[in-house]
Amino acid sequence: MQLTNRSKEVSKKEMTFAERLYLPAIVSGLGITIKHFFAKKVTIRYPEVKRYLGPVFRGQHILKRDDEGRERCTACGLCAVACPAEAISMVAAERTKEEKHLYREEKYAAVYEVNMLRCIFCGLCEEACPKQAVYLRHDQFVPVFTEREGVVYGKDKLVEDMNARYNRDSWTKEEWSEKWKNERV
Amino acid sequence: MDTASWIIKALIIVGVFAVTLLIATYSTLAERKIAGFMQDRLGPDRAGPFGVFQPLADAVKMFFKEDFIPAQANKWLFIAGPCLSMLTALMTSAVIPFGDTIRYEEQTIAVQGVELNVGILYVFGIVSLGVYGLMIGGWASNNKFSLLGAVRAASQNISYEIALGLSIIAIIMSAGSLSLRDIVNQQHGFAWNIFYQPVGFIIFVTCAFAECNRTPFDLPECETELVGGYHTEYSSMKLGFYLFSEYINMFISSLVVSTLYLGGFNYPGMDWVYAKLTALAGDTTGHNLATLIGFLALFFKGLFGVFFFMWVRWTVPRFRFDQLMDLGWKALFPLAILNIFFTGAGEMLGYHGFTWIIVGIMTILAATNAVKAPPRKMYPADV
Incomplete structure (x- = not known):
């Protein structure tokens, strides 16, 4: 079976004099390398320029709010059950009357923690969530950590900021290439 | 020579030395x-803009590594190896004419370390000495693989020195002089030797590759067969010296190739430039400026x-390795002799580009x- 049409049969025929001179082959080889020398480079200069990872990339977790700014999470614990790495833990609480503008459901997560040392970014929590509350965002990595402090992300880091809402349709490839247009060499 | 010309000479020598080291x-x-x-990649670009501080970083890294001498090694020879390599690499540049002459207070000083009337023999002698650096290093390591690498280096260098020497003989025959300055002066303007000695040029360049242990002749260094090569046991700046001398050798040998075949400090239109400069800036300054331009020409050729x-x-x-030996002995050696024969015949008949x-x-x-x-079958006919 052939996968490409580029495969060549190995020929053990005796080389002609021109081939044995070796120089024509070297010159054509030099031509190929010099062409690549001036060709566009594929390197992405990572910390300065970031690669577009696609809309399905699974990055840092986010606890979504609804359009009125209420947290969607109802602390059912399905994400924690689904989590194969047991990275998620939460403490449920009951919503009081005054908190109606803060939480959508009657029960909410008073504490919601993701241990980023354990998380494998499989996205099963996202699939398990019946309230569309937890997502792995495609536009943001979990930053590199060098100490164990602050590795367990609480609600302060996870809940969506209403001023900068997360939208899966945002940060498209076009936006990305526009942003780094001049950065790529 | 008086004090001033001594100083100028010293400055030229130090300058050549510094430039060689910087280039390396x-x-x-x-x-x-x-x-x-x-x-299709960018290469190192993290240390400074475009990575210009990378060599400094490499040097710092080299210096801070452990300077290890194996217990069974011959200590003196182990240290002498890289020193010899470095020494021979740097010594060759002494006789290369880097430019025409500098005029200073009625004196004319050649831009050259030493004006030697057998300059090319000196180059050849020092290049042959270069093998000792590798051989001593490989021997002193007391390691079979190092020794094998050194033997490879030595046998390769000796084999290719024959063709190298024979290709130089053709140049000497047509130039009628062993002095590098004479050879360069005969290539005035655009009358470069490459146009009269194309075969010699190819032989010389190939042998220069082999002498510098560069690909496709980098057999002395081989991870898969020799663990490392003649410098397997070396670490820290001793290894650095070996690697560094390879780059110095590269620069010097391209200078020698430029001197012998590519006109040295000559460039097309040099007479016109000389006339213009002397008319513009006076005889002395104009001459010195023309020398500078000639130096730059050689520099860029290098x-x-x-x-x-x-x-x-x-x-x-x-x-x-057997292909390497075949090429050296069965191809380049006879070709060089043929080249000498044709050059001699040409000189006798008075044709220069014979x-x-x-x-x-x-x-x-x-x-x-x-x-x-018969045409080679490229694609499987019916698979």
Whole structure:
């Protein structure tokens, strides 16, 4: 079976004099390398320029709010059950009357923690969530950590900021290439 | 010579020394950059803008590594090896004419370390000494693989020195002098030796590659067969010296190639430039400026030579050792003798570019042979 049409049969025929001179082959080889020398480079200069990872990339977790700014999470614990790495833990609480503008459901997560040392970014929590509350965002990595402090992300880091809402349709490839247009060499 | 000319001479020598070392330093960066560019990458660019501080970082790293001497090694020879390598690499530049002359208070000083009337023999002698650096290093390591690497290096260098020497003989025959300055002066303007000695040029460049242990002749260094090569046991700056001397060798040998075949400090239109400069800036200053331009011409030829070394390195795969020996003894050696024969015949008959006949015969042979040869089956006919 052939996968490409580029495969060549190995020929053990005796080389002609021109081939044995070796120089024509070297010159054509030099031509190929010099062409690549001036060709566009594929390197992405990572910390300065970031690669577009696609809309399905699974990055840092986010606890979504609804359009009125209420947290969607109802602390059912399905994400924690689904989590194969047991990275998620939460403490449920009951919503009081005054908190109606803060939480959508009657029960909410008073504490919601993701241990980023354990998380494998499989996205099963996202699939398990019946309230569309937890997502792995495609536009943001979990930053590199060098100490164990602050590795367990609480609600302060996870809940969506209403001023900068997360939208899966945002940060498209076009936006990305526009942003780094001049950065790529 | 009085004090002033001594000082100028000393400055020239120190300048040549410094330039050689600087070029060698930045060759390490250039090598990695060029390798990157030829492989569609960028190469090192983190240390400073475009990675210009990379050689400094490398040097610091080298210096801070443990300077290890194996217990069973011969300590003195172990230290002498890299020193010899470095010494021989740097000594060659003494006789290369870097420029015409500098005029200073009615004195004319040649831009050259030493004006030696057997300069080319000196170069040849020092290049042969270069093998000792590798051989002593490999021997003193008391390691079988190091020794094998050193033996490879030595046998390769000795084999290719024959063809190298024979290709130089053709140049000496047509130039009638062993002095590098005479040879350069005969290539005034655009009458470069490459146009009269094309075969000699190819032989010389090939042998220069082999003498510098560069790809496709980098057999002395081989991870798969020799663990490392003649410098397996070396670490820290001793290893650095070995690697560094390779780059110095590269620069110097491209300078020698430029001197012998590519006109040295001559460039087309140099008489016109000289006339203009002397008319503009006076006799002395104009002459010195013209010398400077000539120096730059040689300098850029040398840099292009270094680039060519790297270009070839990242293009061609290496030879097998028997192929290397075949090429040296069965191809280049007879070809060099043929070259001498044709050069001699040409000199006798008064034709300068007689060796083009070899090129012509080769081309005709190649063409007829290729026409007669059955076409090679490229694609599987029916698989």
